[in-house]
Amino acid sequence: MKISKILEDKTPTISFEVFPPKAETGLEDVKTAAGAIAALGPSYMSVTYGAAGSTSKLTIEVASGIKNLHGVPVMPHLTCVASTKEHVANMIRQIRENNIDNVMALRGDPPKDGIICNDYIHASDLIKDIRSQDADICIGGACYPEGHIECAHKADDIRYLKEKVDAGCDFLTTQMFFDNNIFYNFLYRIKDAGINVPVVPGIMPITTAKQLSRSVQLSGTSVPERFKAIVDRFGEDPVSMRQAGIIYASEQIIDLIANGITHIHVYSMNKPDVASDILYNLKGIIN
Ligand code: FAD
Numbered sequence: 001m002k003i004s005k006i007l008e009d010k011t012p013t014i015s016f017e018v019f020p021p022k023a024e025t026g027l028e029d030v031k032t033a034a035g036a037i038a039a040l041g042p043s044y045m046s047v048t049y050g051a052a053g054s055t056s057k058l059t060i061e062v063a064s065g066i067k068n069l070h071g072v073p074v075m076p077h078l079t080c081v082a083s084t085k086e087h088v089a090n091m092i093r094q095i096r097e098n099n100i101d102n103v104m105a106l107r108g109d110p111p112k113d114g115i116i117c118n119d120y121i122h123a124s125d126l127i128k129d130i131r132s133q134d135a136d137i138c139i140g141g142a143c144y145p146e147g148h149i150e151c152a153h154k155a156d157d158i159r160y161l162k163e164k165v166d167a168g169c170d171f172l173t174t175q176m177f178f179d180n181n182i183f184y185n186f187l188y189r190i191k192d193a194g195i196n197v198p199v200v201p202g203i204m205p206i207t208t209a210k211q212l213s214r215s216v217q218l219s220g221t222s223v224p225e226r227f228k229a230i231v232d233r234f235g236e237d238p239v240s241m242r243q244a245g246i247i248y249a250s251e252q253i254i255d256l257i258a259n260g261i262t263h264i265h266v267y268s269m270n271k272p273d274v275a276s277d278i279l280y281n282l283k284g285i286i287n
Contacts, residue, residue, distance in 0.1 A: 001044075001073040001101060002073075002101045002102060002138035002170075003044055003073065003075055003101075003102045003138050003140065003170070003171060004138045004170040004171055004198070005138075006043050006044055006073065006263070007171055007198040007200070007262075007263050009043075009262070009263075010262060011262070011287065012257050012262050012263070012264070012285065012286050013042075013043035013262065013263050013264070013286065014042055014043065014253070014264055014265075014266055014278070014279065014282065014286055015042045015043045015044045015045060015046065015200070015263070015264070015265045015266070016037050016040075016042045016045050016046075016265075016266050016268040016275050017045065017046045017047070017048065017202075017265060017266070017267050017268055017269075018030065018033065018034045018037060018045060018046075018047055018048075018062065018066075018268065018269075018270050019047070019048040019269070019270060020047060020048065020049075020050070020055045020058035020059045020061075020062050021055070021058060022050070022055065024058070027058060027061065027062075030058075030062055030270060031061075031062060031065050033270040033271070033272055034047075034062055034065060034066055034070075034270070035065065035066075035069070035070055036272035037268055037270075037272050037275050038066050038070035038071075038072040039070070039272075040272070040275055040276055040279055041072075042072060042275075043073070043263065044072060044073040044074060044075060044102075045066050045072050045073075045074050045075070046074070046075040046076070046077060046104060046140075046173075046265070047059050047062045047063040047066070047074065047075070047076045047077065048077045049076065049077040049078055049079050049106070049108070050079075056078075056087075056091060059076045059077065059078075060076060060091070060094050060095065060098060063075075063076040063095075063098070063100060064098040064100070067098065067099060067100055068098065068099060073101070073102070074100055074102065075100075075102035075103060075104050075138075075140060076095060076100065076102075076103060076104070077103075077104040077106060078091050078092075078103050078104065078105055078106065078126070078130075079106045079107060079108025080105070080106070080107055080108065080117075080119070080120035080123065080125065080126040081107050081108040081109065081110055081111070081116050081117070081120075082108070082110075082111050082115060082116055082117050083117060083119065083120065083126075084117055084119050085119045085120075085129065088119075088120075088126065088129060088130070089133060091103075092130060092133055092134055092137070095137070096134070096137070101136075101137060101138055102137065102138040102139075102140065103130065103137060103138075103139055103140070104139075104140040104141070104142070104173070105123055105126045105127045105130055105139050105140070105141060105169070106123050106126070106141070106142055107120070107121075107122055107123040107126070122160070122164070123141060123142070123164055124160070124163050124164040124167040125167075127139055127141060127164060127167040127168050127169050128167045128168060130168070131167065131168030138170050138171075139168055139169050139170050140169065140170065140171050140172065140173055141161075141164050141165065141169040141171075141172050141173075142172065142173060142174075142175065143161055143172040143173070143174050143175070143186075143190070143199065144157060144174070144175045145174050145175065145177050145182045145183045145185075145186035146175070146177065146182055146220065146221060146222060147220075149219065149220040154189075158189055158190055158193045158195075159193070161190065161193070161195060162190075162193050162194060162195055165195050165197050169197060170197060171197050171198040171199070171200060172195075172197060172198070172199045172200065173199075173200045173201075173202050173265050174186075174199065174200070174201050174202045175202060175219055175221065176202050176203065176204035176215065176219065176221055176267060177201070177202075177221060178221065178222070178223055178224055178227050178248075178252070179222065179224045180252055180255050180256060180259070182222070183201050183256075184259065186199075187199060198263070200263050200264065200265045201256055201261060201264055201265065202265045202266075202267055203249050203252055203253055203256075203264055203265070203266050203267065204249070204266075204267040204269075205245050205246050205248075205249035205266065205267070205268070205269075205274050205278060206227075206231075206245040206248070206249070207241060207242040207245045207246065207271075207274060208235075208238065208241055208242070208245075209231050209235030209236070209241060212231055227248060230244045230245075230248060242274075246274060246277045246278060246281070247281065249266070249278060250278055250281035250282060253266075253278070253282060254282070254285060257285060257286075266278060
C-alpha cells in the first residue's frame with residue numbers, strides 16, 4: 001500500500017522506523033525486532049539505508065519481511081551519495097519485485113571512506129531519476145524543521161525543498177525535533193513557499209543520555225531547557241532516563257495530535273519495548 005494513501009486517513013496513526021544490521025550476522029536479531037514492532041500494528045514502517053550502500057541488500061531483506069511476512073506497509077530508504085544510476089535502478093527493481101510500493105529517497109551523508117559517486121548530487125536528482133523509471137511508486141523525502149546542518153540559510157533550505165518536492169516527492173518526513181513549536185513554525189514557512197505535500201513529523205524517543213548527545217551532534221537538533229533538565233536529572237540512571245524519555249516523546253505526540261497533526265513517525269531504533277510503551281501511553285488516542 002502506498003504511504004500517500006495512508007496519509008489521507010483523517011484518524012491519527014503511528015508509524016515506526018527500524019535500521020538494518022551493519023553485517024549479515026545481525027540480520028536475524030533485526031528481523032525479530034522488526035517483527036515484534038510490526039505486531040504492534042503501525043500504519044507503516046520504514047527501514048533505513050547505510051550511507052555507503054553496504055547494507056542495501058539487508059535494507060531490502062528487512063523491508064521485505066515486514067511487508068510480506070507481517071503484512072505491514074513498508075518504505076525502504078535509498079541514498080544516492082555513493083550510488084551509481086545502475087545501482088539505483090537495480091534497487092528500484094528489487095523494491096518492486098518484493099511487492100513494495102514506497103521508497104524514501106535521500107542524498108545520504110558522505111561515507112567515512114570519502115568515496116562518493118557523482119551520478120547524483122542532491123536528493124532531488126535521485127527523486128527525478130526514480131520518478132522517470134517508475135511513475136507509480138510512492139516517493140518520500142526528508143526535511144529539516146531547524147534547517148539542514150549544511151545549509152547556512154533556512155530560506156535556501158526551503159527553496160531547495162520545494163525543488164525536491166517538485167521533482168516528484170509525494171510526502172516528507174522530518175528530522176527529529178524536541179520542540180513542537182519549531183515544527184509548527186516550519187509548517188507555516190513551507191506552506192508559504194508553496195509546498196503542499198503531507199509532512200510527517202519524526203519523533204525520536206531518547207532513552208539514554210548518550211543517545212541524545214550522539215543524535216544532536218549528527219543532526220544539529222536543538223534541545224529545549226525542559227528536556228535538558230530531564231537529561232541532567234536522570235541521565236545517569238538508565239531506568240529513570242528511559243521512562244522520562246518515553247514520556248517526553250509521548251507528550252510531544254499528544255501535543256501534535258491535539259494541534260491537528262494526524263500521522264506521526266517514531267524513530268523506534270529496533271526497540272519493540274520502546275515502541276510498545278509509546279503506544280501504551282497513547283491508548284485511547286490512537287486506535
Ligand atoms: P538533500 O535534499 O539533497 O539536501 C542536502 C543538502 O543540500 C541540504 O543542505 C540542502 O539545503 C542542500 N541542497 C539541496 N538541493 C540543493 C541545490 N539544488 N543546490 C544547493 N544545495 C542544495 N541517511 C542515511 O544515510 N540513511 C537513511 O536511511 C537516512 N534516513 C533519513 C530519514 C529522514 C526522515 C531524515 C530527515 C534523514 C535521513 N538520513 C538518512 C540523513 C540524510 O541522508 C542526511 O541528512 C543528508 O545529509 C541529507 O539528505 P537529504 O536527502 O535531505 O539531501
